[in-house]
Amino acid sequence: MGIVMADGCRLSARVWLPADAGTHPVPAVLEYIPYRKRDGTLPRDEMMHPYVAGHGYACVRVDMRGNGDSDGLMTDEYTEQELSDACEVIAWLAAQPWCSGTVGMMGKSWGGFNCLQTAFLQPPALKAVISVCSTTDRFADDIHWKGGCLLGENFGWGAVMLSYSSRPPDPALRDDWREVWLNRLEAEPWLAPRWAAHQARDAYWKHGSVCEDYGRMTVPVLSFSGWADNYMNTSDALVRNCAGPAQAIIGPWVHQYPHTAVPGPQVGFLQLAVRWWDRWLKGIDNGAEDDPAYRAYMIHSAPPDASAKHRAGHWVAEAEWPSPRVRREVLHLAADGGLSAPRTPRGYLSQDESRFRAVIATPQHLGMYTGEFFPMGLNAEMPGDQAGDDALSVCFDGAPLEAPLDLLGAARLVLRLSSDKPLGFVVARLNDVAPDGSSVRIAHGMVNLCHRDSREAPQPMMPGAEVEVAFDIDQMAYRLAPGHRLRLALSNSYWPFVWPSPEAGALTVTAGRLNLPVHQGSEGEWQPPQPEMAPAWKHKVLRPGKTTRRIETDLISGKVALLINDDLGDAENLSHGLITGETMSELWEVHPDDPLAARAVHIWEQRLSRGDWSVRTRAEAEMTGTATHLRMTARLTAWEGERVVFDRNFDDEVSRLFV
Missing domain, CATH: 2.60.120.260 (Galactose-binding domain-like)
Structure with a gap:
């Protein structure tokens, strides 16, 4: 389905509807992200959106401008254009004959960010949001800076987005896929140096930071966070400060949705979501607004485990937050x-x-x-x-x-x-x-x-x-x-x-x-529902993946390095035949006595094919530093079959003002 913006840009959407939505309109729930509904998030989409649709909602997954099968170009994260498009999409959804006129918005990470940012703008049809693994402050508490410290993942995320945004639309959906792809490649920004150049909490970071005015956060918010993630501060900030209803659930989880995330225990995120939507989108008097304000999984002492499948603990339920206990x-x-x-x-x-x-x-x-x-x-x-x-x-x-x-x-x-x-x-x-x-x-x-x-x-x-x-x-x-x-x-x-x-x-x-x-102490004050979800996507593994992670010391140079190789293998979608694959490697090296020896190298490869059609992109990025500057270089190469159709180098230096 296409949703056309006021400027003519067509955004590509996938919609799950109850069978009788044409005669009995239902509220819509929007997830709006750049991660490609056709392949990128499809495995998790298949488990979530049909489930919620089966409980009486129109679930709509939209590729942002410049990504997946949508038109346009993407210039940065959380831009005015991105948020303007979100408001237009919400208005469009509310006007559809199968929609009751009320809309909710949900998402994890990027989608968790922009649903809060859209709520801040207060589009009339938006009645509630569910935000997972997100932030209220883009400078203080995101992947770029923390406490004013430049995070290594500022560079890492720049490399990720250079790779993720390099992929074309699916030719099965768009005859003009090649023209769209080449335009994207030509326009694609290398964002890591841009982010690193803003070394204070200036207007660039204040844009999209809902903490600038919590009084505008009147749309009911349900926030999910994970103790193994680094967005664990958001739930506290929202419940403590939002002008409207806000609740939080924080588990032991990594950066994933709570019904599938490790470490366990997982919870019935989708049932909790439906309960939230029922209250605020359908007006059902189910008492959701009276649920505990802050539900947190208190982890218990256990031996260290960097790959923990489960963490022992119990749930604490605070009726009010901050807690008098x-x-x-x-x-x-x-x-x-x-x-x-x-x-x-x-x-x-x-x-x-x-x-x-x-x-x-x-x-x-x-x-x-x-x-x-x-x-x-x-x-x-x-x-x-x-x-x-x-x-x-x-x-x-x-x-x-x-x-x-x-x-x-x-x-x-x-x-x-x-x-x-x-x-x-x-x-x-x-x-x-x-x-x-x-x-x-x-x-x-x-x-x-x-x-x-x-x-x-x-x-x-x-x-x-x-x-x-x-x-x-x-x-x-x-x-x-x-x-x-x-x-x-x-x-x-x-x-x-x-x-x-x-x-x-x-x-x-x-x-x-x-x-x-x-x-003051507690024991098992909340029992969350067990996970439920729709059936997994139908696919065939063509080549299994493999991940390695090791620390090495060079006994000659004295440098110490963390090396990560993450090969996700290749798989075929049995519903529409697209074959996808992804491979990543990271090097983080430094000398114990020399901060200027710090060096990061990331290489990402994306693969797409079907029949005799195939494309591949490779993003190579490197970061080093001198006493006065940070240098970030990158190269983006794209192949159609065996022929190189695009090759571009980036080379940027950023003055070290405060880092």
Whole structure:
């Protein structure tokens, strides 16, 4: 189905309708993303949208402008054009004879972002949204920057989108596929340097950040997040701040929908979605608005496992959020490396605070076991044993616990420190240390010291000058077992999660406090429904995939590298015959003593074929840095059959103002 925008651009849509929608109109539920409904998200679409349609909804999956089988060109993420199109699509859906006039919007990641951003614009027919793995602040809490620190995945995501957006429409749907494809390739942007150039929270990032005015968030929002994902802060922000109804469900999951995500337990996301839609799109008085405001899976102590299939724990249900069952407990960083009981109720450092001297000058390869920004599955993408990184860090440990310690919310760390360099950052990890010495990451947080006072107007540090720095550690729900210890690990390197500072500096910490959200305790307060879904897509595996992930040390050069190879194999869609395949490799290398040795290389290949038709694209990207600039190069090549039809090189440098 085609949906034509006001400027004539035709967006391609797939629609699932109840059989009697023509005579009994139903509400519409929109998912609107750039990830290609014909092949990219088809496996998950087949399990979700027919299920919801079977419960009395028109489910509509739209390829954004410039992607999949749609017309047009895409220039960036979350543009004015993208959001304008979303509002037009919603109005178009509401006007269809099979639609009752009310529309909901849902999505994960990109779709989770833009359904919040569209709700912010308040199109009249949009009555509710469900946002999964999303953010309210594009600068503070997305894949580009975190605490003002430049994330390695800013480059990685640029390489992903260079690859993802390079594919053509399906010739079975469009006779003009080749012309559309070549136009896309010619116009395709290399976005990583653009994102890296915006090193403060300027107008570029404020656009699309719904936190700019929570008063506009009046459309009811149901937010899902995962503790193994790095969008775990969004649910708290929405429930705490939205002007309209907002609820949150946070599980142990990676960056996937909760009915299929690992680690388990999975939940009946689709049943919960239907309950939300029934209340806000159909007006059914089912009590959904009175469900607990904040439902969180509290993870229990267990050995570290970067490929955990399941996490032991229980569900906590808070009727209101922030919860009156959470108290703040302040622990002091002590000279002996301990976390001591509070002496005063104050939450800020005082002039008479007991002093010590701890120097943070960690090697550049610290962080190899931190996992992915948004892990997708079981291929060792979650944080592994932190003991090795802890040994390289400056650590402060609490005493062995005599009783369980339940944490629910975000910890806040306040440090008094100085830096010997103008640019630098500090990373804090909260870890659960077992009696055997193994260490599980509970949560982490970080701050670029240039952003210590303002994200909008960062300023370099004055070497040697002592300042107070305060920042939040990510939201968590975690129970430490008796006999375990809570550890605060501090570092000024975190590779490859954070791109290194240009100089290997040293931070001198002389005082600090850790403000913890301690929950009074609970046991199994919510029992979510078990997962249900529609049948899986009909396909044939032509070549199975294989993934490897390893850390290597070059004994001659001394460089340490994380190498990832992810071959997803090739599969044939038995419904329409399209054969698709994807292969990816990543290299992240650095020298322990030299931040300027940091180098990332990503290579992505996309394959599409049917009969005697075949196309292939290859995106190769590399990032390095000097003392003054970040350099990001890329090459995009496309083949039709065995013939190269497009080949372009990109070469960009970004000044290091604050990174």
